[in-house]
Amino acid sequence: MRPQSPLIPLLLLTLSGLCANAEDDPGGIWKGTLTQGPGGCYPNYFLELQITLAGDRITGKAYDYYDKTHYVKMSFTGRYNAQTHRMVLIEDRVLEANIPTDCQPCVKTYDLNYARNGTLEELNGDWKGVYSDKKLVCPPGKIRLRKAALSDFPVDVEQSDTLAGVQAALHLQPREKEVVKTLTVKSSSIKIDLYDNAEIDHDTVTVLVNNKVLLYRRMLTDRPLTVTFNAFANLPYEVVMYADNLGDIPPNTALMMITAGDQKFEVFLSSTETKSAAVRIVYRP
Template identity: 70%
Template sequence: MRWCNSNIKNRNAGHTYTGKPIYILSLRAEDLNGIWKGTLTQGPGGCFPRYFLELQINFSGDRVTGRAYDYYDKTHYVKMSFTGRYNARTHRLVIIENKVLEAKIPQDCLPCIKTYDLNYTTTGSEEQLSGDWKGVFSEKNTVCPPGKIQLKKETVSDFPADVDQPDTLALLQSSLHLQPREKELVKTVTVGSPQIKIELYDNGEIDGDTVTVLINGKLLLYRQMLTDKPLTIDFNAFPSTEYELVMYANNLGTIPPNTALMMVTAGDRKFEVYLSSSEQKSAAVKFVYKP
């Protein structure tokens, strides 16, 4: 969990690169997008000598973003957001955690915000990330005992697949209480690209329909009116992971029910899906990315 005991002695803190340049390349054979799972070790002074680690990596060009879960078990974990960059020439990945999103750990432990220095390798069909980490406590400027990381690319996550959400909507959702409604699955869309673009239009006459939209429980649109101009959502999908979009009707407009045309773009393919929500049921669409 990158948790450390709070009685570690003060040392010089900070994150530094090793001096190796990180190049931006136009061609790459590797695709780091997806779920990476394995172990993280920590030197003497940490709460535990060994943790499980899961990285949910969104990969675009040479840049990565995502979520890190390090955990002793699924009820005791630290969830972090991170950014980073991958050098396709040297197969080196540098990740820097930037925010503690959630911490369910013992009271005498503290989250440690880390920098990862990892190398990408393959053994047969198995993809691996391995290397070192170092970090500092999230609450004070002291160094955590560093350690090693060993990960493999997997298809199943131990935690819900996260979807990026603006901070303003995250704050709004924390105080929002939508009335529970039955969900009606309209369609399951299988795509061949991880980058998915969703555009929502009023289906037919513009009559004042407003909607709230969630993906995997994350609020991404709130009380937005459907018109002939699209309401747009972009998100990244992990292989073989299910994503559920729910369209919640805030009203029924002047011509019930609340209806929308959804245009889905993934790579060079486009899909049309027609949605209808009422005060009793919310329309749902599932997405699965299969490379």
């Protein structure tokens, strides 16, 4: 037998290291604790981070809470270094605050390290910040989180400021929902294209994903109306086609093309003035 080259074990070790790194994924739902030094409202909080990772860029939502009725919801952006397993998150906006009147939201910067040991994934590190009026520095503290399968709070779908403003002023009439299809996908990146199902007859639709308006009063044609979003693992996403009108030929019908990685699905939808068609999607890695 020919003696094995000493380069082969080294190469295998290198490839093994690359494969291990490829399994690391700090995106998802993280839950744990946040401590705060003397002077804060409470010395200990619960913390949930909802992290979406695209390349090295991070977006997401943070909930720090004493209990589920007293919380602050923030949006954040950040970066992840896959080589050092370090991430920095910067909160940029207070979205909701339900806390005692003598407390004030703290807008935080997180400096966290990602670690994986078998199936256990952790984020640990420090935070600092300033109160939302930006006059005083918050007492800093420590963070300890583990990846979780389920969220304790609603998981948002990203929505533009324009559509958020539209939805805030919108009063859609409640309608019965018919779930036409439930799909399981293997990619977190979801793309939905909507076409008129038959003759173009001036149907217009509003499309909601988990109750967030992502398309508003758009006409169905032979060119796609496109919605994209990133899904968290094991959480249901409900895509609803709400008929703004019935067009020239009732009911309002559409062909929905769903792309998730190399998976493609076709679903035919029909909505009326009393019933909306829906598709449920669950991402399972």
